[in-house]
Amino acid sequence: MQSTRAALRSFRSLPGPMLTGFSAATLAAVLAGESVGRANRGVGPERDIRSAELQLRVGSRAAEQLRVGTAPWEVSFTDIAERAGLNDATVYGGVEKKRFIIETNGSGVALLDYDDDGWLDALILSGTRLKEGSRGTVDFPSGSAPTNRLYKNRRDGTFEDVTDAAGLRRTGWASGVCAGDVDNDGRTDLFLTYFGENVLYRNTGGGRFADVTTRAGLKADPRWGSGCTFIDYDRDGKLDLFIANYLRFELATASEPGTGPNCLWKGIPVNCGPKGLPADTNLLFRNRGDGTFADVSEATGVARVQRRYPMTALATDLDGDRWPDIYVACDSTAAILYRNNRDGTFTDAALESGTAYGEGGNAQAGMGAAAGDFNGDGLLDLLKTHFADDIPALYRNLGKGLFEDTAVAAGLAVENRYVEWGAGLPDLDNDGLQDLVYVTGNVYPEIERLLPHYPHRGPRIIFRNTGRGTFENVTARSGDAAIPHSSRGAAFGDVDNDGDLDVLVMNMNERPSLLRNDYAGGRGWIVLRLEGTQSNRSAIGATVVVTSGGLKQTRAVLSQSSYYSHDDLRLHFGLGASTQADEIAITWPGGGMQRLTNIAGRRVVRIREEPASAPSAAHP
Ligand SMILES: [Ca+2]
Ligand SMILES: [Ca+2]
Ligand SMILES: [Ca+2]
Numbered sequence: 001m002q003s004t005r006a007a008l009r010s011f012r013s014l015p016g017p018m019l020t021g022f023s024a025a026t027l028a029a030v031l032a033g034e035s036v037g038r039a040n041r042g043v044g045p046e047r048d049i050r051s052a053e054l055q056l057r058v059g060s061r062a063a064e065q066l067r068v069g070t071a072p073w074e075v076s077f078t079d080i081a082e083r084a085g086l087n088d089a090t091v092y093g094g095v096e097k098k099r100f101i102i103e104t105n106g107s108g109v110a111l112l113d114y115d116d117d118g119w120l121d122a123l124i125l126s127g128t129r130l131k132e133g134s135r136g137t138v139d140f141p142s143g144s145a146p147t148n149r150l151y152k153n154r155r156d157g158t159f160e161d162v163t164d165a166a167g168l169r170r171t172g173w174a175s176g177v178c179a180g181d182v183d184n185d186g187r188t189d190l191f192l193t194y195f196g197e198n199v200l201y202r203n204t205g206g207g208r209f210a211d212v213t214t215r216a217g218l219k220a221d222p223r224w225g226s227g228c229t230f231i232d233y234d235r236d237g238k239l240d241l242f243i244a245n246y247l248r249f250e251l252a253t254a255s256e257p258g259t260g261p262n263c264l265w266k267g268i269p270v271n272c273g274p275k276g277l278p279a280d281t282n283l284l285f286r287n288r289g290d291g292t293f294a295d296v297s298e299a300t301g302v303a304r305v306q307r308r309y310p311m312t313a314l315a316t317d318l319d320g321d322r323w324p325d326i327y328v329a330c331d332s333t334a335a336i337l338y339r340n341n342r343d344g345t346f347t348d349a350a351l352e353s354g355t356a357y358g359e360g361g362n363a364q365a366g367m368g369a370a371a372g373d374f375n376g377d378g379l380l381d382l383l384k385t386h387f388a389d390d391i392p393a394l395y396r397n398l399g400k401g402l403f404e405d406t407a408v409a410a411g412l413a414v415e416n417r418y419v420e421w422g423a424g425l426p427d428l429d430n431d432g433l434q435d436l437v438y439v440t441g442n443v444y445p446e447i448e449r450l451l452p453h454y455p456h457r458g459p460r461i462i463f464r465n466t467g468r469g470t471f472e473n474v475t476a477r478s479g480d481a482a483i484p485h486s487s488r489g490a491a492f493g494d495v496d497n498d499g500d501l502d503v504l505v506m507n508m509n510e511r512p513s514l515l516r517n518d519y520a521g522g523r524g525w526i527v528l529r530l531e532g533t534q535s536n537r538s539a540i541g542a543t544v545v546v547t548s549g550g551l552k553q554t555r556a557v558l559s560q561s562s563y564y565s566h567d568d569l570r571l572h573f574g575l576g577a578s579t580q581a582d583e584i585a586i587t588w589p590g591g592g593m594q595r596l597t598n599i600a601g602r603r604v605v606r607i608r609e610e611p612a613s614a615p616s617a618a619h620p
């Protein structure tokens with residue numbers, strides 16, 4: 001960090017013509033990347049500056065090109081949900097008015113191949129609705145109560161509703177979904193959180209799931225489950241389970257809209273909270289390997305973190321020590337980074353890592369979280385979405401567990417009218433540069449009549465990665481992505497197996513959107529399907545660096561990210577002009593490393609963990 005600061009100081013004193021079109025923060029980002037990357041080799045600030053100067057010469061020309069909007073964008077989305085048969089409207093509280101906070105947060109979605117036929121299936125979680133003027137739930141006619149829906153991919157652009165056949169019909173206030181193979185039998189299992197009782201579904205094969213919550217020892221008093229993620233925190237090859245709890249909420253005694261300082265937005269009466277409502281604590285369960293889990297929330301220090309409103313959870317190694325950490329986006333409070341201490345305990349390192357707050361040191365309303373490598377340096381960066389009047393945080397990974405919010409420098413400050421939810425860093429045009437997507441929707445539908453600047457429904461915001469550490473808002477050039485909805489969860493995966501990433505989106509009180517990517521260019525791609533042997537079989541927690549044509553990209557196999565959602569476990573990489581991945585470097589969740597070279601693209605490559613890569617390769 002010292003060398004970064006020194007380089008910045010020197011750089012700011014340089015004469016000016018090169019600086020046209022760049023903010024000081026952008027320069028800082030360019031420079032910091034250089035000096036941090038070089039720090040280990042003891043190269044001083046002078047060389048950093050020359051190198052940054054070179055980058056700027058190139059960058060200025062490109063910035064000029066961007067200003068006149070000549071850069072082609074070959075991605076367009078078509079919402080195929082209706083024609084594909086994803087027609088069941090989600091029910092989530094009031095449509096035009098939200099009386100209580102439980103009606104506002106909505107739920108996640110998942111893209112998973114539950115029947116292992118190589119085609120992604122779609123899971124959409126649902127809530128329910130309160131009776132008008134009452135605190136009781138609507139009495140839906142028998143068989144028509146809202147439920148989570150599982151749609152099987154028929155491989156022809158259409159889907160079949162298999163909710164009942166799969167045993168997944170369930171009515172309640174669902175929040176999040178996380179997925180992983182908890183019993184290492186090769187079938188992906190599911191955990192769902194609720195305002196109510198959470199559920200563990202074991203995938204029993206034959207297209208069916210069984211509710212094993214009680215047998216697994218996970219039956220508990222109702223709380224408000226929010227984010228969740230499977231994580232093998234002790235690296236024994238068995239997936240453990242982290243569960244976030246949003247806050248403590250009692251519907252029977254909850255305050256009515258407008259009845260206190262935390263029940264107003266811009267002076268207008270709205271549903272109360274989260275501020276003013278009591279916080280809860282988070283949970284961690286260790287997988288005993290016999291189908292049951294032990295509550296280790298206290299012993300691991302997970303429950304020690306208090307006074308937060310935790311939402312989406314994301315587990316991966318964030319500080320490069322090959323032990324998985326947990327990042328939790330928290331509403332209206334500091335985010336949590338549970339750093340894995342490698343001894344069965346966690347410490348909240350969000351503050352010291354730079355990921356607790358925004359650029360200005362302020363607490364933000366964290367909703368969604370995503371991990372990716374936007375600047376291609378081989379380190380996983382973090383994206384976190386927030387409330388209206390705010391922009392997402394883009395935490396650039398500086399290495400060694402340190403991050404810096406570069407959202408403004410990266411060009412994300414061009415839009416702030418919308419509440420931001422599900423998010424990701426997918427490479428939508430296969431150019432090897434990870435693009436940036438978030439979906440939007442206000443939590444106060446009744447506001448837009450009075451304040452049209454804050455619409456109930458918002459577009460899905462699409463930013464393309466320019467390759468220079470910045471993003472360009474291409475929403476208006478991305479087809480149906482711009483059609484407004486009040487969205488929450490979003491999941492990324494290649495639903496039609498044509499080599500580009502599609503997006504499944506949860507819409508409040510509407511059918512979901514299935515945004516088919518109609519990418520028209522011919523760039524290469526590769527999809528990696530990882531299978532752990534020593535490590536957990538679904539490889540949750542693995543990190544992969546793909547090098548192709550001089551570009552480096554990093555991705556992690558995640559159990560949850562975006563907003564309460566689950567992406568395809570297979571990792572997609574754009575290859576640009578290359579036809580192959582020159583190198584694939586995998587860090588398995590058990591800590592072992594594996595390298596493959598010259599792997600041909602335009603296909604799904606299945607990679608099994610080599611026994612030789614087992615935990616001996618890891619350092620403590
Ligand atoms: Ca399938
Ligand atoms: Ca399983
Ligand atoms: Ca891209």
Ligand SMILES: [Ca+2]
Nearest residue numbers: 494496498500
């Ligand atoms: Ca596709």
